[in-house]
Amino acid sequence: xxxxxxxxxxxxxxxxxxxxxxxxxxxxxxxxxxxxxxxxxxxxxxxxxxxxxxxxxxxxxxxxxxxxxxxxxxxxxxxxxxxxxxxxxxxxxxxxxxxxxxxxxxxxxxxxxx
Amino acid sequence: xxxxxxxxxxxxxxxxxxxxxxxxxxxxxxxxxxxxxxxxxxxxxxxxxxxxxxxxxxxxxxxxxxxxxxxxxxxxxxxxxxxxxxxxxxxxxxxxxxxxxxxxxxxxxxxxxxxxx
Numbered sequence: 210x211x212x213x214x215x216x217x218x219x220x221x222x223x224x225x226x227x228x229x230x231x232x233x234x235x236x237x238x239x240x241x242x243x244x245x246x247x248x249x250x251x252x253x254x255x256x257x258x259x260x261x262x263x264x265x266x267x268x269x270x271x272x273x274x275x276x277x278x279x280x281x282x283x284x285x286x287x288x289x290x291x292x293x294x295x296x297x298x299x300x301x302x303x304x305x306x307x308x309x310x311x312x313x314x315x316x317x318x319x320x321x322x323x
Numbered sequence: 324x325x326x327x328x329x330x331x332x333x334x335x336x337x338x339x340x341x342x343x344x345x346x347x348x349x350x351x352x353x354x355x356x357x358x359x360x361x362x363x364x365x366x367x368x369x370x371x372x373x374x375x376x377x378x379x380x381x382x383x384x385x386x387x388x389x390x391x392x393x394x395x396x397x398x399x400x401x402x403x404x405x406x407x408x409x410x411x412x413x414x415x416x417x418x419x420x421x422x423x424x425x426x427x428x429x430x431x432x433x434x435x436x437x438x439x440x
Contacts, residue, residue, distance in 0.1 A: 242426060252414060254367075254431035261426070300366065304427075309355060309420070311429055315366045 211236045213303050215314035222291045223322050229276070230286045230317045232301035240306035243284040245275065248316070249297040257299075260284055291321045325351045325421045329432030336407055337440055344402045344435045346417030352397035353419035357429065358390070361414045373400040407439045 212235040222228035234243065245257040260268045260275045268275040276285040288295055301314040326349040336342050346356055354375045359367040371392050372380045379392035389411075391403040400419075404411055416434040420427065 244426075244428065246431070252416070252434040252436070254416065254418070254434075256428055256430060259426040259428060304429075309372055310357065310369055311418075313366045318364075 211238075211303060211305055211308075211312045213301050213312050213314040215301055215317050217317045218315070219318045219320070221320050221322055222288075222295075224293060225290055227287060227289045228291055228319065230288070230299050230301075230319065232284045232286065232314060234282050234284060234301075234303050234312075236303065236305055238305035238307055242304050243275070243277070244302040244304070244311070245273070245284075245286045246300045246302060247295075247297045248300060254300070258286065288319075293321050293323060295319060296321045325349075325419070325424060325428075325430045327417065327419050327430045327432040329417055329435055331435060332433060333436045333438075335438045335440065338408055339406055342404045342407055342437060344404075344415055344417070344437075346400045346402070346419065346432050348398045348419040348421075348430070351419070351421050351423060353400075353421065354397060355420040355422075356394060356400040357418045357420070358392060358400075358402050359416045359418070361416060361434075363414075367416065370402075404437065407437070409439045412437055412439045 214233045241262045243260045247255045258270045258273045272289045274287045298316045300316045302311040328347045330345045356373040358370045370385045373394040375394045381387045394400040418429040418431040
């Protein structure tokens with residue numbers, strides 16, 4: 210069975226500081242993809258970053274980077290230089306190669322403090 | 324990234340009526356679309372997987388006769404909530420799988436907030 214765990218229901222970070230949002234996953238499928246989405250209060254789900262299970266390097270997209278530790282089955286999202294607009298819910302998700310659907314974590318609510 | 328639209332964004336209806344929600348992939352073809360339901364401060368709950376040209380696959384516990392899904396083209400899937408009741412009030416969000424994209428990512432629509440009176 211596939212499972213995504215986000216253990217931080219809420220996080221606070223000072224503006225311009227970096228913050229790490231935790232995500233661990235469990236799967237027996239050797240091929241999988243890990244995704245992070247941002248959901249602001251408007252409700253839309255915004256794709257942020259992707260990490261493939263066979264990728265040798267950690268993914269980066271602008272201020273977002275993914276700290277991928279395969280042996281620990283963790284895929285933490287790092288947001289550098291936090292901005293007020295980063296305040297939102299963040300969801301970690303996984304899709305295995307043998308399936309169609311995404312498995313979502315319970316989300317982390319991030320609040321950026323001015 | 325790819326764009327997915329969803330219409331309407333908000334709907335209020337009386338109990339017993341049916342409501343149709345449209346999900347469109349605007350700049351890519353999506354053979355597979357997904358319908359989710361989200362309660363306040365909770366994660367997304369997958370309701371069904373919509374496959375173009377074939378019947379949808381519903382998750383356990385989701386009534387297929389109540390939540391009708393049609394995926395008639397490569398860019399359009401619809402969810403019809405039939406005989407809606409107040410307990411159907413929720414945030415419904417669709418996504419489309421972009422198999423031709425960089426990471427075979429799911430892109431989400433902006434969601435539909437349904438309120439049943």
